Amino acid sequence: MHTDDNDGISSFLDRRLRLCAQMGEGVAVIATAPERLRNRDAHYPFRFDSYFHYLTGFGEPDAVLVLVAGENPRSLLFCRDKDMEREIWDGFRFGPEAARQHFALDEAYSISALDQKLPALLENQRRLFYMAGDSDAWDARVMGWLRTVRARSRSGVRAPATLEDLRGLVDEMRLVKDAGELATMGRAGVISAAAHRRAMTVARPGMHEYEVEAELLHEFRSRGAQAPAYTSIVAGGANACVLHYVSNDAVLEDGSLLLIDAGCELDGYAADITRTFPVNGRFSPAQRDIYALVLAAQHAALAQVRPGNPWEAPHDAAVHVLAQGFIDLGLCQGTVEGVIESGDYRRFYMHRTGHWLGRDVHDCGEYRVDGHWRPLADGMVLTVEPGCYVRPGEGVPEAFWNIGVRIEDDVVVRAGGCDVLTAGVPTAMDDIEALMDR
Numbered sequence: 001m002h003t004d005d006n007d008g009i010s011s012f013l014d015r016r017l018r019l020c021a022q023m024g025e026g027v028a029v030i031a032t033a034p035e036r037l038r039n040r041d042a043h044y045p046f047r048f049d050s051y052f053h054y055l056t057g058f059g060e061p062d063a064v065l066v067l068v069a070g071e072n073p074r075s076l077l078f079c080r081d082k083d084m085e086r087e088i089w090d091g092f093r094f095g096p097e098a099a100r101q102h103f104a105l106d107e108a109y110s111i112s113a114l115d116q117k118l119p120a121l122l123e124n125q126r127r128l129f130y131m132a133g134d135s136d137a138w139d140a141r142v143m144g145w146l147r148t149v150r151a152r153s154r155s156g157v158r159a160p161a162t163l164e165d166l167r168g169l170v171d172e173m174r175l176v177k178d179a180g181e182l183a184t185m186g187r188a189g190v191i192s193a194a195a196h197r198r199a200m201t202v203a204r205p206g207m208h209e210y211e212v213e214a215e216l217l218h219e220f221r222s223r224g225a226q227a228p229a230y231t232s233i234v235a236g237g238a239n240a241c242v243l244h245y246v247s248n249d250a251v252l253e254d255g256s257l258l259l260i261d262a263g264c265e266l267d268g269y270a271a272d273i274t275r276t277f278p279v280n281g282r283f284s285p286a287q288r289d290i291y292a293l294v295l296a297a298q299h300a301a302l303a304q305v306r307p308g309n310p311w312e313a314p315h316d317a318a319v320h321v322l323a324q325g326f327i328d329l330g331l332c333q334g335t336v337e338g339v340i341e342s343g344d345y346r347r348f349y350m351h352r353t354g355h356w357l358g359r360d361v362h363d364c365g366e367y368r369v370d371g372h373w374r375p376l377a378d379g380m381v382l383t384v385e386p387g388c389y390v391r392p393g394e395g396v397p398e399a400f401w402n403i404g405v406r407i408e409d410d411v412v413v414r415a416g417g418c419d420v421l422t423a424g425v426p427t428a429m430d431d432i433e434a435l436m437d438r
């Protein structure tokens with residue numbers, strides 16, 4: 001994928017300049033993701049590295065961004081050469097000169113010049129920033145460049161004395177989304193919500209889970225999303241109690257629920273939605289009990305998403321509502337405080353209520369800062385996704401066995417509260433039943 005939209009290029013330049021300002025001095029090296037062989041000559045679909053793309057908008061493989069911070073910050077790109085023979089087989093590539101112009105870079109070179117040029121760029125720089133530990137191959141390559149610079153010490157050249165993890169700086173930038181990012185995430189939310197609506201309208205007893213998955217994929221691709229942001233979970237009946245169920249090959253049974261956790265990736269940004277609905281279009285009384293509880297927990301959590309509230313506030317609110325509900329339904333015994341204190345609620349709710357969302361479905365950004373849960377701030381994007389999963393077991397009321405419900409939306413923290421990006425697919429039981437009726 002390459003970025004055709006030259007209007008957006010200034011935001012990438014702006015990010016690089018902001019990052020250089022935070023580095024102060026030194027050199028940063030950020031490589032994109034490698035192409036991966038699937039089997040023989042077939043590759044996995046290429047997906048650029050999220051950090052690299054956040055700073056460049058450049059979507060080709062075999063590319064490295066080098067930032068030189070200082071009074072006159074510079075951005076250098078190393079990328080594939082133009083190659084008319086390869087382009088006949090694999091399609092367009094920018095080549096360094098066109099990439100330099102299109103992506104507002106200061107300099108661009110052939111990727112084949114990387115090992116020759118990097119040592120010179122590191123000479124007499126005090127700090128080197130890179131993503132240490134991501135790949136043994138890159139770690140070894142970076143150490144090789146440092147050795148080359150050190151070998152020149154007799155000619156008065158110094159190698160960087162400090163290696164710093166670049167993630168610390170870029171994660172903070174990526175955590176707060178700008179207007180362009182929010183617009184893209186809004187579109188990803190709209191497309192993903194449409195896919196869930198489509199699934200609700202086509203699902204019926206006797207279908208296979210994969211047939212419903214196909215409907216999701218159809219909606220993602222036909223509306224321009226490049227891919228699912230993660231493997232879709234299409235889990236009928238008891239499969240909903242397997243949190244990362246991805247086989248999606250079972251038959252949907254009459255009277256069971258279908259849990260779908262699926263979202264698209266659009267222009268590098270993820271959506272992440274879960275809905276749970278009855279395969280036959282009508283919730284049973286026991287399904288209503290569990291569903292109503294999870295929805296109440298989600299409403300309580302959403303009410304806690306606002307600037308200044310700690311990261312943990314939505315989770316605490318959801319757990320409180322769920323613990324009370326588990327007692328009311330006979331799933332847990334004792335007091336709410338006791339059920340929370342002992343962790344007994346985790347038999348039915350064993351995951352957290354959300355995560356940062358952005359370029360990665362589990363996006364970067366620290367959840368705790370200086371020993372405290374991070375305060376939410378305007379422009380942060382997170383999921384709110386309480387659930388309840390009841391496996392058969394002694395002392396567990398049989399009416400609830402094998403019911404698994406999760407309700408997940410994507411929200412932007414905004415002054416006074418939050419905006420829901422994924423409101424295009426209903427959560428209320430009446431609305432879901434009405435949609436499935438059509």
Ligand code: GLY
Pocket residue numbers: 230261262272355361385408
């Ligand atoms: N779909 C992954 C998650 O909900 O975290």
Ligand code: MN
Pocket residue numbers: 272355383385408
């Ligand atoms: Mn999620």
Ligand code: MN
Pocket residue numbers: 261262272273274408
């Ligand atoms: Mn999800």
